[in-house]
Amino acid sequence: MAVQEATGIPALVSRESPLESARFGRSIERLTVPEGADDSLSEVRDAASGSAADIVILRYPADRVDWFARLLATPGRDAIFADCLMYWRLRAGAGRRPEPAALRTSGVTGTDVVRSLVADIFHAYGNHYLANPLLDPADALAGYQEWALRFVREDSCVTLRDEETDDILGLATLDETEFRTEILLAGVVSRAQGRGLYAHLLKGIEDRTLARGAAEIEISTQAHNVRVQRAWARYGFEPLRALITVHLVQTSLMCADVGC
Known part of the structure; x- marks a missing residue:
């Protein structure tokens, strides 16, 4: 939301x-x-x-x-x-940045690429639709794919890439205003999880936020998603609202x- x-x-x-x-x-x-x-x-x-x-x-x-x-x-x-x-917030420039690595963030094009990335990253995410027996989880995932494509069209989608191979390792969609960035979807592809790459994706988003002069970054997830909230806390985000x-x-x- x-x-x-x-x-x-x-x-x-x-x-x-x-x-x-x-x-x-x-x-x-x-x-x-x-x-x-x-x-x-x-x-x-x-x-x-x-x-x-x-x-x-x-x-x-x-x-x-x-x-x-x-x-x-x-x-x-x-x-x-x-x-x-659960909503968390970071003052842009205050993030605890990871050690440098052969990674970069850039935009993304291609409908099929985005659909594939979202399906891989978010296929097991416990969103609120899953609580309702009247709603099909497959339709919920399709909604995330449509949501991501909207931000690709608005040039508000970034990927984390391996500099040597150009492989896409992570994806984030952003709602950007003059004063803030809200991260709507963000994650690392399944084959690359557990390697500390998520912090590099956050770093790329923070760099982009600073470059356009915005002051803060916000992000949200369901309360049960404790793992990603630990990652936000390590990076420097603080809880904001529920x-x-x-x-x-x-x-x-x-x-x-x-x-x-």
Whole structure:
């Protein structure tokens, strides 16, 4: 989830998600409670109950620890807990850079190359869609591929390459504004994992951020992905915020799929 969805809106916002709806064959809306908003749980439940969407993907600040138990009583909706999204931040220039190596970062072209890289890097990633029995994990991975291709077209995708062979060892897609870089997808290909290469990918992103004069870098993942969060901590990132993800599904659909 891009950071502006969590922090760049002033109040409770519900919006249709046509790409997700088309991908999964279910009508999907996203309902986001931004950090610091005064929205009450009753407003959130009313918005979800009044929605005609099959699935409402709700995100709200994790400090509202009493909400989920009460979301279970949302009229016409079944609540599925779909993990917690953890955000981390680095001040550009403060990263703990790895020792120099025969590696470089550069752009990427070629639709098939990007699809293959995303499929390899993220095939086992436990994203929030996997919590919902109505959604096909293969469709979720296809969504990540489409997402990555969008940023390739915008020249906001970088690869980590072996300088000698030019082999692609890692991939990252970036949402870049004047003041910050948000890393949306980032990882090392399966054959090269466990060799400390992820830090070099982060270094390349930090260099790119500094070169264009931006001040900070943000990144997020599901709370269960502890391994990558350790890598961020080693590099110098610090935890920033946490958002709970809940899927509010039409009760009739859940009954039809898993039985009532």
